[in-house]
Amino acid sequence: MIIFACAIAVAIAAIRWLTLPPRTFAPGLPVIPIWVAFLPLIRSWLGLPLLGQDETYARYIAPAMSKHGAVVIFFGSQWNVLVGCPQGMIQLFGRERSVFHKSGNHRKLPRAVISALTGGNIISETGEKWRTFAHVIRPALKDRINTGGLDVACARLVQRLRRDGEVVAVTSIVQQYAMEAVTLCVFGKDLNFLVQPPRIHAVHTLVKRHIFHPLFLSVPALDNYPRLFPGRVVARKLIAQLEQELLATLPSAEAKAALSCKVIDVASSPSSSNVLFDLDQALLHGTFTSREYIDNLKILFIAGHENVQQALCSVLMVLARDPMLQDDIRQDALLHRGKDTSPFLHAIVHETLRLYPPIPQLINRRVADPCVLSLPSQGGAPLHVPLQPGTYVGWTAFGVHRGPWNSTWQPDPDVFRPSRWGTTVDNIDALARETRSRGEFTSFHGGLRACPGQAFALRSLHLSVTAILADFQLSLASDDGTKLTPGGLLAPRNLHLRLVPVGK
Numbered sequence: 001m002i003i004f005a006c007a008i009a010v011a012i013a014a015i016r017w018l019t020l021p022p023r024t025f026a027p028g029l030p031v032i033p034i035w036v037a038f039l040p041l042i043r044s045w046l047g048l049p050l051l052g053q054d055e056t057y058a059r060y061i062a063p064a065m066s067k068h069g070a071v072v073i074f075f076g077s078q079w080n081v082l083v084g085c086p087q088g089m090i091q092l093f094g095r096e097r098s099v100f101h102k103s104g105n106h107r108k109l110p111r112a113v114i115s116a117l118t119g120g121n122i123i124s125e126t127g128e129k130w131r132t133f134a135h136v137i138r139p140a141l142k143d144r145i146n147t148g149g150l151d152v153a154c155a156r157l158v159q160r161l162r163r164d165g166e167v168v169a170v171t172s173i174v175q176q177y178a179m180e181a182v183t184l185c186v187f188g189k190d191l192n193f194l195v196q197p198p199r200i201h202a203v204h205t206l207v208k209r210h211i212f213h214p215l216f217l218s219v220p221a222l223d224n225y226p227r228l229f230p231g232r233v234v235a236r237k238l239i240a241q242l243e244q245e246l247l248a249t250l251p252s253a254e255a256k257a258a259l260s261c262k263v264i265d266v267a268s269s270p271s272s273s274n275v276l277f278d279l280d281q282a283l284l285h286g287t288f289t290s291r292e293y294i295d296n297l298k299i300l301f302i303a304g305h306e307n308v309q310q311a312l313c314s315v316l317m318v319l320a321r322d323p324m325l326q327d328d329i330r331q332d333a334l335l336h337r338g339k340d341t342s343p344f345l346h347a348i349v350h351e352t353l354r355l356y357p358p359i360p361q362l363i364n365r366r367v368a369d370p371c372v373l374s375l376p377s378q379g380g381a382p383l384h385v386p387l388q389p390g391t392y393v394g395w396t397a398f399g400v401h402r403g404p405w406n407s408t409w410q411p412d413p414d415v416f417r418p419s420r421w422g423t424t425v426d427n428i429d430a431l432a433r434e435t436r437s438r439g440e441f442t443s444f445h446g447g448l449r450a451c452p453g454q455a456f457a458l459r460s461l462h463l464s465v466t467a468i469l470a471d472f473q474l475s476l477a478s479d480d481g482t483k484l485t486p487g488g489l490l491a492p493r494n495l496h497l498r499l500v501p502v503g504k
């Protein structure tokens with residue numbers, strides 16, 4: 001009898017240990033059941049349709065998040081604190097240097113395949129290393145982008161859409177547009193992604209298929225067992241191939257010589273005016289090691305196209321649902337012809353980024369010293385949550401943008417209402433700045449580590465949408481064309497559009 005009771009007690013303790021965080025982990029915060037982390041996997045095993053991230057958030061996370069604006073959640077093989085309220089965001093931004101240190105995949109999951117892809121770069125590093133990277137990259141990304149390349153990319157995008165017929169699977173074409181834009185404008189190279197995609201495109205697509213596999217996304221620790229999962233060895237080889245392709249085409253001849261790479265000549269604009277020139281100089285002067293150069297080159301290519309790709313797909317989905325919105329944009333564009341930006345489109349892009357943030361959740365901050373996170377409570381009195389060093393903390397843009405703690409977007413945070421942003425470009429930019437600094441609009445993050453590619457991304461979105469609408473009337477080609485991705489970056493899944501030439 002005693003043995004049986006002991007066995008039960010041990011079993012209960014083991015189940016508790018496996019399914020709940022330690023009692024001292026962020027005490028007072030609601031815990032999201034561990035199985036939510038495995039939902040995409042469970043549903044795909046059961047043959048059930050996958051839920052979009054918006055549905056998963058609304059069903060399983062929002063109710064707990066509404067208690068204190070933060071929850072404890074299992075992700076990336078460990079328990080984390082997920083912040084979903086402006087009050088929490090402000091603390092994350094404000095104490096970025098002192099307490100909430102960036103800690104990217106290469107530190108959090110050093111042996112995972114995703115870490116081989118991203119490495120140590122400007123997005124994932126902290127402290128002195130980040131300062132070195134930021135000193136070279138941030139000013140160049142803000143001031144030395146050759147936006148003239150966007151006209152070329154947009155013209156090719158429209159030509160490609162004309163060529164591909166009436167019903168178009170847009171995700172891959174939009175990806176090629178985003179790759180074209182970043183290589184032309186950031187690296188000054190014309191790789192012709194929309195006309196004759198170079199191998200980088202195919203290899204990158206395969207890499208993403210491996211990275212966003214539901215099993216390894218849910219349990220990255222499985223990457224430690226390549227003998228059991230030989231597909232992970234293939235994924236690593238593909239990542240090495242992607243590196244080789246990028247190195248063969250992007251760096252200058254001098255940088256390639258320094259890296260001992262094969263030299264392939266690719267048409268380029270005068271190099272001293274772009275980001276790549278500054279990166280190459282950092283390599284040639286020894287500011288970056290070869291590995292740091294490669295990891296930063298990769299991340300600029302990836303961050304520079306992936307988020308724009310998701311955002312453009314989401315804007316196209318929103319427009320395809322509403323023909324009137326498309327007519328209004330055309331009229332507003334006529335009204336503001338010759339000016340940089342149509343205010344109406346500017347507001348639509350911001351509202352889309354609010355409701356469909358390309359990075360919907362990011363857990364990449366690590367508590368450096370014991371600290372307290374102060375959060376609101378439904379009852380009124382704030383909750384003070386002690387956090388131990390080593391705790392991973394992140395944020396959810398869904399929670400921040402759609403939750404009850406955010407006063408600016410009330411009373412209808414879930415409704416698509418571009419007019420809430422204002423009617424002039426200046427008003428819209430001012431609201432974007434204010435809400436970013438109040439932790440209410442986090443699509444580009446905020447504080448010290450805010451996105452330096454924001455201006456380029458917005459311009460790329462404006463020009464591409466304007467070019468598409470000048471030629472086509474859009475509608476959804478299938479009923480489920482607005483289901484969102486189940487994990488990772490946020491966008492409509494397999495968006496198919498019907499494109500009818502304007503005036504037909």
Ligand code: HEM
Nearest residue numbers: 122123303304307308311358443444445449451452453457
């Ligand atoms: C709609 C498009 C974009 C969105 C939504 C977006 C979003 C973000 C977010 C949320 C962060 C902060 C990440 C974190 O806190 O860990 C970030 C950082 C960054 N983004 Fe973007 N981004 C976009 C486009 C771009 C583009 C086009 C580029 C480059 C050409 C770029 C380059 C970067 C870099 C280098 C950082 C790291 C900044 C630092 O830590 O110093 N992004 N971005």
